[in-house]
Amino acid sequence: MLLRRANVIDGALKFLDAEGLDGLTMRKLGAALNVQGGALYRHFPNKEALLDAMADKLLEGVADPLPDGHWRDQVHILANRMRKALLAHRDGARVVAGTYAPGSNTIIATDVAINVLCSAGLPPAQAGWLTFALFYYVLGHTMEEQAQAQLPADDDWQSRNARLTTGVSPQYVVALQSLITTDPAQRFAYGLSAFIEGVASQLALAGPGESAAPKPPTGDR
Amino acid sequence: MLLRRANVIDGALKFLDAEGLDGLTMRKLGAALNVQGGALYRHFPNKEALLDAMADKLLEGVADPLPDGHWRDQVHILANRMRKALLAHRDGARVVAGTYAPGSNTIIATDVAINVLCSAGLPPAQAGWLTFALFYYVLGHTMEEQAQAQLPADDDWQSRNARLTTGVSPQYVVALQSLITTDPAQRFAYGLSAFIEGVASQLALAGPGESAAPKPPTGDR
DNA sequence: ACCTGAACACCGTTCAAGT
């Protein structure tokens, strides 16, 4: 049976779940698809292009139509969709973070986010900057979640913690503890709400007027 | 002359500026140091450890004593120090982002940031979460800055922009334009101030009382 | 203690040749 581009991408994502990004090799992926490694180059000019396509596939659905509502809720939904998409496959966040050329799903997700922030009252340029800031947060957080999920196998939690915890403030120790203890979803929500409030503050600063928020007392400066 | 661990790290950072992260190879780095590739394994157990050491060296100075002052200014200083440190070497942000085991400079920088946010009034756990969020922002932004600095050589700005700009909202086009046009330092400052205001909002929510800010009217909820 | 030289087990990528 002949291989199609889409088959390669799907197979690569399946392979990712089984072997991880570090195990993903053109030869081994070929073998998993019952094909020689070199045959994959009929479908992608190089490995980088394959990874870009995988990243874009990962983000499918993130830019689906948003329910009407407050921009805060829409940002919340968008960010949670993206986190969920990245966590859906092993090393998903790392794959997306390594992307060079954004695919169409990445582009329309960015587009949607920018428009949500614009509808909140931000100028397009600033909406773009903060959209990227949001994506950095989601990517960074999910990368850390997935990295942490890998650790306990090879490293013994004891010596590791000792090394990270010497000559450091008690606040740091508590913070590190909570990083392991606290539900990642809760940590994520906390930073996300901080981001949203940060957006709101720039909003009040830039154009108090077209916002649909029930809040602004317009106490400028 | 014998090679010391510190010499290898310094040489590797010099090599990074000349050839970039993708060109950094144990063999080629060895040659640059007048040594066989395998000799580097007397100083580092593997390439990953070398990269971790480079990342930590990159962050040297970021956690230097902060001037007394408002926590907002201290966060500002810390973030700008980190950005400057990452931009000081080619692919610096990518090197740090790829770090697995944090070095001592990374740890004390985190410690300092956590304590700044704690002194602002945040509980240690939340201070830790937002510190990581800040680092994700700085890393993401600087990675993008350095990636953009590489592009113009191989890609012709025209077809690239056309591909990124079809079937997309006019806001997106403006946002993309401004990403190329606007001074990165200004974009960085904008997102940073949004982050700082986001922190302030969580502060008001968590413990209005020990803050040294001249601001809180304590309008809770 | 540090380094050489050579090897081992891989990589990504290319390409004639097959079907």
Place this chain on the structure above:
DNA sequence: ACCTGAACACCGTTCAAGT
């Protein structure tokens, strides 16, 4: 059009042997 088989030019890493 898609795939095989084999090669090319590399990798990271190891290790006896030298100094």
